[in-house]
Amino acid sequence: MKSLATFCALAISFSTVSASGELLCRRSPIEVSIVSDNESIQEAACNAVHEALATLEGCGLSQSEPIAIEIGAGPLLDHQNCLGVYHCESNQVYVLEPNVMSKLLGDQSPLIAIPIESLFSSIIAHELAHALLFQMRNGAGETIAEDEYVAYAMQYLSLTAPERESLLRAMPGQESYVTRDMLNDFFLTMSPITFGSWAWRHFEKQEDGCGFISGIVSGEIDFTLDAASRCLNPPECTINR
Ligand SMILES: [Zn+2]
Secondary structure, eight states: OOOHHHHHHHHGGGOEEOTTSOEEEEOSSSOEEEEOSOHHHHHHHHHHHHHHHHHHHHTTOOOOSOEEEEEESOOBTTBTTOOEEEETTTTEEEEEOHHHHHHHHTTTOGGGGSOHHHHHHHHHHHHHHHHHHHHHHTSOOSSHHHHHHHHHHHHHHTSOHHHHHHHHHHOSSOOSSOOGGGSOHHHHHHOHHHHHHHHHHHHHHSTTHHHHHHHHHHTSSOOOOHHHHHHHSOOOOOOOO
């Protein structure tokens, strides 16, 4: 199990705290800065950033513009269940402090199946995936579902295998086989966390999951509802006589 203490020890070697209290977590090739009034949370977030960027870059997602991360007590977007958010217009990420996340989730959420430090780091990976995806495409995708697919796949990938298994076991509505048509904006709105687990199940079943994500980045793959549009305008039928 990862601990905050481990995060801090690892983070010290590559971070610099400026006079303003902002932590310059990554200096090159492109800056990532972190603002928090809690030094140990700031260091934990910095370590999570380094681990997340290594995961994202290993899957073909790269950073091209500076990103500022603020860790605070929220609420975010006036939405009581929001753990993190990426603002594309300003390249800013906001993530709730781990203890605030814990209180918000209570004792019923499936997300508490993993340690809060791991969830905190995985939310940073999720939001950074949004940021890098937006930067690479210079805009949002055709559907919210495809952006969230990338963010959730990278969030799950950032976890250890045992953490991932614990989380998946706790998730409602698990399907053994997830098709791309199941991963749509409608279902995302109905149940974001189940959508997230389905995104991972679909990603891990791909022969080349990172290649699938590259297809989303390039626009070759989009998540428009192919099956639904075929239903609205049936192109053919089978005549059997
Ligand atoms: Zn997201």
